[in-house]
Amino acid sequence: xxxxxxxxxxxxxxxxxxxxxxxxxxxxxxxxxxxxxxxxxxxxxxxxxxxxxxxxxxxxxxxxxxxxxxxxxxxxxxxxxxxxxxxxxxxxxxxxxxxxxxxxxxxxxxxxxxxxxxxxxxxxxxxxxxxxxxxxxxxxxxxxxxxxxxxxxxxxxxxxxxxxxxxxxxxxxxxxxxxxxxxxxxxxxxxxxxxxxxxxxxxxxxxxxxxxxxxxxxxxxxxxxxxxxxxxxxxxxxxxxxxxxxxxxxxxxxxxxxxxxxxxxxxxxxxxxxxxxxxxxxxxxxxxxxxxxxxxxxxxxxxxxxxxxxxxxxxxxxxxxxxxxxxxxxxxxxxxxxxxxxxxxxxxxxxxxxxxxxxxxxxxxxxxxxxxxxxxxxxxxxxxxxxxxxxxxxxxxxxxxxxxxxxxxxxxxxxxxxxxxxxxxxxxxxxxxxxxxxxxxxxxxxxxxxxxxxxxxxxxxxxxxxxxxxxxxxxxxxxxxxxxxxxxxxxxxxxxxxxxxxxxxxxxxxxxxxxxxxxxxxxxxxxxxxxxxxxxxxxxxxxxxxxxxxxxxxxxxxxxxxxxxxxxxxxxxxxxxxxxxxxxxxxxxxxxxxxxxxxxxxxxxxxxxxxxxxxxxxxxxxxxxxxxxxxxxxxxxxxxxxxxxxxx
Amino acid sequence: xxxxxxxxxxxxxxxxxxxxxxxxxxxxxxxxxxxxxxxxxxxxxxxxxxxxxxxxxxxxxxxxxxxxxxxxxxx
Ligand SMILES: Nc1nc2c(ncn2[C@@H]2O[C@H](COP(=O)(O)OP(=O)(O)O)[C@@H](O)[C@H]2O)c(=O)[nH]1
Numbered sequence: 047x048x049x050x051x052x053x054x055x056x057x058x059x060x061x062x063x064x065x066x067x068x069x070x071x072x073x074x075x076x077x078x079x080x081x082x083x084x085x086x087x088x089x090x091x092x093x094x095x096x097x098x099x100x101x102x103x104x105x106x107x108x109x110x111x112x113x114x115x116x117x118x119x120x121x122x123x124x125x126x127x128x129x130x131x132x133x134x135x136x137x138x139x140x141x142x143x144x145x146x147x148x149x150x151x152x153x154x155x156x157x158x159x160x161x162x163x164x165x166x167x168x169x170x171x172x173x174x175x176x177x178x179x180x181x182x183x184x185x186x187x188x189x190x191x192x193x194x195x196x197x198x199x200x201x202x203x204x205x206x207x208x209x210x211x212x213x214x215x216x217x218x219x220x221x222x223x224x225x226x227x228x229x230x231x232x233x234x235x236x237x238x239x240x241x242x243x244x245x246x247x248x249x250x251x252x253x254x255x256x257x258x259x260x261x262x263x264x265x266x267x268x269x270x271x272x273x274x275x276x277x278x279x280x281x282x283x284x285x286x287x288x289x290x291x292x293x294x295x296x297x298x299x300x301x302x303x304x305x306x307x308x309x310x311x312x313x314x315x316x317x318x319x320x321x322x323x324x325x326x327x328x329x330x331x332x333x334x335x336x337x338x339x340x341x342x343x344x345x346x347x348x349x350x351x352x353x354x355x356x357x358x359x360x361x362x363x364x365x366x367x368x369x370x371x372x373x374x375x376x377x378x379x380x381x382x383x384x385x386x387x388x389x390x391x392x393x394x395x396x397x398x399x400x401x402x403x404x405x406x407x408x409x410x411x412x413x414x415x416x417x418x419x420x421x422x423x424x425x426x427x428x429x430x431x432x433x434x435x436x437x438x439x440x441x442x443x444x445x446x447x448x449x450x451x452x453x454x455x456x457x458x459x460x461x462x463x464x465x466x467x468x469x470x471x472x473x474x475x476x477x478x479x480x481x482x483x484x485x486x487x488x489x490x491x492x493x494x495x496x497x498x499x500x501x502x503x504x505x506x507x508x509x510x511x512x513x514x515x516x517x518x519x520x521x522x523x524x525x526x527x528x529x530x531x532x533x534x535x536x537x538x539x540x541x542x543x544x545x546x547x548x549x550x551x552x553x554x555x556x557x558x559x560x561x562x563x564x565x566x567x568x569x570x571x572x573x574x575x576x577x578x579x580x581x582x583x584x585x586x587x588x589x590x591x592x593x594x595x596x597x598x599x600x601x602x603x604x605x606x607x608x609x610x611x612x613x614x615x616x617x618x619x620x621x622x623x624x625x626x627x628x629x630x631x632x633x634x635x636x637x638x639x640x641x642x643x644x645x646x647x648x649x650x651x652x653x654x655x656x657x658x659x660x661x662x663x664x665x666x667x668x669x670x671x672x673x674x675x676x677x678x679x680x681x682x683x684x685x686x687x688x689x690x691x692x693x694x
Numbered sequence: 695x696x697x698x699x700x701x702x703x704x705x706x707x708x709x710x711x712x713x714x715x716x717x718x719x720x721x722x723x724x725x726x727x728x729x730x731x732x733x734x735x736x737x738x739x740x741x742x743x744x745x746x747x748x749x750x751x752x753x754x755x756x757x758x759x760x761x762x763x764x765x766x767x768x769x
Contacts, residue, residue, distance in 0.1 A: 142753050228725060261734070263753065270755070279742065379759075487757070487762070489756070490754055
C-alpha cells in the first residue's frame with residue numbers, strides 16, 4: 047500500500063497534523079525526542095481513498111547524533127514493518143522557517159518525494175509576517191502547503207496532493223544516504239537563510255529588507271522568556287523545581303492510596319464471594335487465591351502508574367520538563383549522568399521499563415548506560431504496595447503523618463542510592479562502562495504552553511495500558527505458579543480435612559513452597575524473618591508487587607474475613623511466630639525488608655528490557671548481582687544495627 | 695580587540711556569531727540547531743548552576759553547556 051511518512055523537527059506540529067489526517071488522537075509531545083514509538087494508521091476514511099500513514103519521532107537532520115536518532119532515521123529510510131515511504135510530508139514551523147528547512151533540504155537531497163506542510167502560521171502572523179507560499183514552493187521545487195492545524199484549514203489541499211501522488215505512482219528516484227561535513231552544512235544554512243529572506247513578507251512594509259522587522263522575526267516567545275527568567279534562576283528556579291517534584295510524588299501517593307485501598311477491597315470481596323458460593327476445593331482455591339489475587343496485584347498499582355504518567359505528561363506538555371533537564375544537567379554530569387537523564391529518571395518512579403527505553407535520547411553512550419544502570423534503584427510504583435504493607439505494620443493508623451514521613455524517606459533514600467550508585471560506578475571510569483564519545487547537552491527549550499488535557503489523559507492512559515499488557519502476564523503467571531506451590535501436594539491429599547478449621551495452615555506446612563522456603567531459611571534468618579517471608583521474597587523477583595500476594599498466601603489470609611486483604615494480612619503478621627516462638631515481624635525485620643526492597647533488583651521485565659536496550663546480558667547481570675548483594679548486606683546490617691540500638 | 699566566545703556573554707547580553715570551532719565534537723549539532731556565523735544570539739538565561747546556558751537563536755531558545763558554547767566565537 048502507498049506509504050506516507052510524517053517527518054519533522056520536534057515541536058513542529060507533526061503529531062497534530064498526523065491526528066488530523068488519520069482522524070486519531072495520539073500523543074503530542076512537547077519534549078524533544080520523547081516519542082520513540084511510531085504511530086501508524088490508515089488515512090481517515092472521510093477522505094475517500096486508502097493510504098498508510100506513519101508518524102515518526104522528531105529529528106533535526108538526517109544525520110544522527112544519538113541512538114534514538116539512528117533508529118528514527120533508519121526507520122524513515124526503511125521502516126522494518128512498512129518499508130520505505132512513497133511520500134514524505136514534512137512539517138515546518140513557519141516561525142522557525144530557516145531552522146526547520148534544514149531537514150527539508152536533507153530529505154530532498156536524499157531523493158524522497160517531499161511535500162512541505164507549513165504550520166504555526168498564526169504565530170508568524172502575530173509577529174506581523176507571512177510566507178509567500180508559491181515563492182517558497184518555487185525555491186524548493188516541491189509542493190508547499192499552508193496548514194492551520196487549529197482551524198483545520200489547508201488539510202484538504204494536502205490530502206489532494208497525497209491522493210494525486212498515490213494515483214500517479216511515478217517512478218521513484220533511488221533513495222540515498224546523505225553525508226556532509228560541517229562546512230557544507232554552514233553553506234546549506236546560508237542558502238536557506240537567503241530563501242527565508244526571499245519568502246518572508248512583512249505585513250508592515252511589504253518587503254523584508256528592514257533590519258528591525260527581521261530581528262522581530264527571530265525573537266523568541268516573550269512570555270516564555272519572562273517565565274524562564276524566574277524558573278531558571280538560582281533561588282526561585284531551584285525552589286520551584288523541588289516544589290514541583292515534591293508535589294509530583296506527594297500526589298502520586300495521596301491520590302492513589304485511597305483508590306488502591308478500594309481495589310484491594312474489591313478483589314478481596316471477589317475472592318470471598320467465590321469460596322462462599324462454590325465451597326473450598328482446588329478449583330475455587332485456584333480462582334480465589336491464584337487468579338483473582340494475581341489480577342489484584344496487577345490492578346493495585348494501576349492508579350499510581352496512571353497518576354505519575356499524567357503528571358509527567360503535564361510537565362512535558364507545558365514545556366517544563368526541558369527546563370528541569372537543564373537545571374539538573376550540571377549536578378548530574380558530575381556523577382557521570384546527563385541533563386537528559388532527568389526525564390527517564392522521573393519516569394523511573396512509575397516503572398523502570400519505559401524509563402530505560404526513554405534513556406535512548408541520551409546521545410553519549412556511557413551516560414546512557416549509566417542512566418539505565420541506576421534506573422532500577424528509583425522507587426517504581428510496583429514497590430508502593432510493598433511499602434504500604436510494611437509501613438502499615440510499623441504505623442497502624444493509615445494515612446497518618448508518620449506513615450507519610452516514612453514513605454517520603456524511602457523515596458529520598460531511593461534517589462540518594464541511585465545517585466550514590468552513579469557516583470561509584472562513575473569512579474570506576476572505563477572499567478565498568480567504557481567511555482567512547484564526548485558528553486553533550488543541547489536541548490531546545492520549547493515555548494511554555496497550557497497543557498492539552500485531552501492529549502495528556504490519552505497519553506497517560508496508553509502508557510498505562512501498554513504497561514499492563516507488558517508486565518501483567520508475568521505477574522499473573524507467577525501468581526498462579528506460586529499458588530500451585532503453596533497448594534500442592536497437600537491440597538489434593540484427602541487426609542487433610544477441612545473440618546478442624548486449620549486446613550490452610552496444614553496446606554502450607556505440607557506444600558512445595560514450604561520445602562523450598564525451609565531450604566532457604568538459613569539465607570533469610572539473618573534478616574530476622576522465617577522461611578515464609580523467604581518464599582515471598584523469592585517470588586518478588588518476578589515482580590516486586592507479587593510480594594504482597596505471596597505474603598497473603600504464606601500467612602493464610604482468611605478469605606472469609608470482612609476486612610480488605612491488607613488488613614487481615616497485617617493482623618496475621620502481628621500474630622506470626624517463628625519456630626522458636628519469637629515474632630517474625632518486628633520493627634527491625636520490617637525495616638530490613640524495606641531496605642532490601644529499596645535496592646534489590648527484583649524485576650524480570652526490567653532485566654529483559656535492559657538486555658534489549660544495551661544489546662548484551664552484561665548490564666542486566668551486573669545490575670542483578672550488584673544490587674541484590676548490596677541489598678542483602680545493607681538489609682542485614684540495618685536489622686542488626688536496629689537490634690543493637692535496643693529496638694525490637 | 696580580543697574575541698570572546700559565547701560562554702563568556704553575560705545574562706541578557708546580545709552578540710553576533712563570528713565563527714564556530716569546527717573541530718569541537720559538538721560543532722555539527724550546534725550548527726544544525728541554528729548557531730551559524732552571522733546569526734544574532736542573546737543569552738536568555740543561565741541554569742541555577744550557571745551551566746548550561748540558554749540562548750535565543752533564530753527565533754527559538756536552545757540550552758547548551760558552557761563547554762559547548764565555548765566553541766562559538768562571538769563579537
Ligand atoms: N499556535 C499553534 N500551535 C500549534 C499548531 N500546530 C500545533 N500546535 C501546537 O504545538 C505543539 C506541538 O505540536 P505537536 O503536534 O506535538 O508537534 P510535534 O512535536 O512535531 O509532534 C502542540 O502543543 C500543538 O498543540 C499551529 O498551527 N498553531
